[in-house]
Amino acid sequence: MKIRVGSRGSKLAIAQAQIFLESVKEKHKEFEYEIKIIKTTGDKIQDVSLDKIGDKGVFVKEIEESLIEGTIDLAVHSMKDMPSAIPEELMFSAIPKREDPRDALILNYGRKGLDELPMGAVIATGSKRREYQLLRYRPDIKIVPIRGNIDTRIRKMYEQNLDGLVIAAAGLNRLKIKSDIKQNIILLDEELMLPAPAQGALGLEIRKNDKELDDVLRLVEDYESAVQIRAEREFLKEIDGGCHLPIGALCKVEGENILLVGLLGNEDGKILVKRKIEGKAEDAEMLGIKLARIIKGEMPK
Numbered sequence: 001m002k003i004r005v006g007s008r009g010s011k012l013a014i015a016q017a018q019i020f021l022e023s024v025k026e027k028h029k030e031f032e033y034e035i036k037i038i039k040t041t042g043d044k045i046q047d048v049s050l051d052k053i054g055d056k057g058v059f060v061k062e063i064e065e066s067l068i069e070g071t072i073d074l075a076v077h078s079m080k081d082m083p084s085a086i087p088e089e090l091m092f093s094a095i096p097k098r099e100d101p102r103d104a105l106i107l108n109y110g111r112k113g114l115d116e117l118p119m120g121a122v123i124a125t126g127s128k129r130r131e132y133q134l135l136r137y138r139p140d141i142k143i144v145p146i147r148g149n150i151d152t153r154i155r156k157m158y159e160q161n162l163d164g165l166v167i168a169a170a171g172l173n174r175l176k177i178k179s180d181i182k183q184n185i186i187l188l189d190e191e192l193m194l195p196a197p198a199q200g201a202l203g204l205e206i207r208k209n210d211k212e213l214d215d216v217l218r219l220v221e222d223y224e225s226a227v228q229i230r231a232e233r234e235f236l237k238e239i240d241g242g243c244h245l246p247i248g249a250l251c252k253v254e255g256e257n258i259l260l261v262g263l264l265g266n267e268d269g270k271i272l273v274k275r276k277i278e279g280k281a282e283d284a285e286m287l288g289i290k291l292a293r294i295i296k297g298e299m300p301k
């Protein structure tokens, strides 16, 4: 079978589609694919901050239209960029093994670590979740906004002589970006920096009626990743926040049990509520909803 796969044109989008598709080929010898690049609204508008151009849908709308029209059969997305609701005609297939969910800090030349940064050091991020959690740990740090794909962000760090940049470890790993003489990459512990719901996971979007493709993709399902994503995405959906609020979630699986940590803050970051819940893996969705309700109940009106 030959599958037409839609992907955004960024290096990261193409790399993660290829890495994933090669892993399917290993399990299913007859599997063949071609990648079609689709330019989304989010890719076209590069100079506007994301909270101003609308919801998460800006990176997926054109790709979903191609799926529905039938010009592609599969879209490989970063699950964390996916809105809670997808079109009726479509569904997510299997959840493959998740990359490292943590955030990483890329430090410019000579900077040793977060604790060693001088007072008033300048760190770039466009995410409220990253900004406010970093400020909790180091209130003296100055946060500046940044946009663009991973290479562009790193280039801007050098050009503007910033001290560092927060970015998803998954993206760095997939693009094989490592520490070197010019930059030092450190992973941020989830205690300090709770990741975005589903960070590091892929969302495999297909047509609901494409049973044949769904069966093939099920070969690469990863049980633990699937449970984590169910809990974290259900938490996100119930929080119903939008990208102007800091929202984080991370689920850990221990056999049949899970531990889910969730975070919600207000717009200016003065309030950050972080709580956890434990239970059975089979109740992942319900626990996500329950935790979201607990946290929302603690937010001042």
Ligand SMILES: NCc1[nH]cc(CCC(=O)O)c1CC(=O)O
Residues within 6 Å of the ligand: 078, 079, 080, 081, 166, 167, 168, 170, 171, 198, 199, 200, 201, 202
């Ligand atoms: N928001 C953009 C985006 N979408 C997915 C990733 C990284 C890969 C992933 O989390 O799956 C990134 C870059 C980042 O957040 O630093």
